[in-house]
Each structure stands twice: as structure tokens, then as C-alpha cells.
Amino acid sequence: MTRCGFLSAPLLICSPFCFAQQPAKNSEATITASNGPVATVLTYEQHKQAAIRINELAGRIYAEADASAIVSEIAGLFAKELPPTWASSSIRQRVAHAEYEAVGNSAKLIPEQRIVDVWNQYVKEIGAPDEAIVSVAEIHNMRDGSYTVAQLMWTRGQQTIWTMPNVYAVGPDGKVAEGCRALEALRVIHDLDGLFQNLRGARDRLQRGIVLSEEVTKRVGEPNPQPHSIARLEAHLDTSPIRPAERSYVQEHGSVPYAQLIAHLFEELFPPQ
DSSP, X not given: OOGGGGOOHHHHHTGGGOOOOOOOTTSEEEEEXXXXXEEEEEEHHHHHHHHHHHHHHHTOOOSHHHHHHHHHHHHHHTTTTSOGGGOOHHHHHHHHHHHHHHHXXXXXXXEHHHHHHHHHXXXXXXXXXXXXXXXXXXXXXXXXXXHHHHHHHHHTXXXXXXXXXXXXXXXXXXXXXXXXXXXXXXXXXXXXXXXXXXXXXXXXXXHTTOOHHHHHHHHHHSSSOOOSOSOOOOOSOOOOSHHHHHHHHHHHHOHHHHHHHHHHHHHHHSOXX
């Protein structure tokens, strides 16, 4: 069974919208771009330019068509990896509609509690260990860290799909809002499944009473700020407690029940209007 066979339900849902690992400069990235029936490998510079274009689009959504354009743009980058089941226009339209509504009305942001509920339900369904259960406070701290690092890296020229700051829901205070835009919600699910160390980092910060955005602000205000890293964006897979549970679930129950679980979680995350 391939890796795609036991990706988490939310990850399969957001396959076209997941954020690819940052490629090394001047190397070929493991990112594909669709151009009709032919998929081509992107170079680092092509990946960077695509990220800049998508980030600009994410910062000026004035109509649902704008949101649809972003979803399609990101989906194009992952045309080769996208499971056919989730390639339907209805899936993309649901995400695009949620993205548009969240941008235009803060009351339409996807609550962090909903993301927590969907994820925790998934964890319980596949029999993952309790370590994978999350709280709203952990999700918020993780989002704060991701947004803060994305801003820093983007301004320093590290412009990739990973570091696009405009996909985040931001409040009047310049910090992440209490809810997420649709694409950001998918990013959160992606990180929980594939970058579990981001959650562990958030838990560690919570225990120490650290909010990364506040720490960065303090450092900037210092007379001689040190160049050493406050935080790093790690874009690699780690020893996640989710992966073994996903394998076991598919081996025990099969791919059809797993697909049904995927569909159910999608409906929970993006309920029909």
C-alpha cells in the first residue's frame, strides 16, 4: 500500500491544498504543476513564483471567483498527487465558498473548536494514542507560531507555499484570529497529521507560557536584537503517533470504510450551507 493509501482523512480532503515541503534552492522540488494533461516538476524559482502569486491572490479576495482561483491554483500544483476521489469540482467549490465567506465576514471563520472536534474524532476513530488529542489552546498556539514564522521567512525571501502569510485569518491586533480561513484550516489539519512536531512545539510553549508572536515583538524592540533563531519552520515528517494508527485502520477495516470516514470528516469541517 502506498503512502496515499493511509493518509489521514483530513489530509486526503485537503490534498490539493496541502502545503508542500520547501525545496532546496536551485534544486528541483517534489512539487508538480498541471498544464493540461502534462505534469511538470517545478524548480525552486518556479515554486517561489507560484507561492508569490498565490499569496497575492489570497490577500485580495473580493468575490467567490477569487477564492475559486486560489483553490484551483493550489490544486494545480498538486495535480499529480491529488486522489481522483477528491478531484471533483464540488469539493473545490465547497472549500472556495468557505474561504470567500471567511474573508468577507469574521463570523464565518471556521472555529478552532470545530477543527479540534473534527481532528479528535478522527484520532478516536482510527485508534490513535491519546497524545494525538488536541485542545483549542494548543491549536491557537500552533497557529500563532506558524503565522509568526511564516511572516519572518517571507520577509527574508523564503517565499514558498509553506510560508504564505496571507492565507491566515488575522485579527485587528495583527495576531491570528480565533477562527481560521478555509485554506488555513486545511493547513492546520495537514500539520497535525504530517508535521506532528509543530503540535509538540506548541505544547512546550504553552507549558512555558510562551506566545511566539509576542516573543518576536519583544526581540524586535531590543536595542541589539540577536540574529539567532527564535523559531524554525520544520518541513519534514517526524515520528507521528498518527501514522501507525492510520495503517492499522486501513489494514483492519479496508479502504472503503476509510473513504467513508474521510467524507464524514469533510462534511463536519465544511458543513453544507
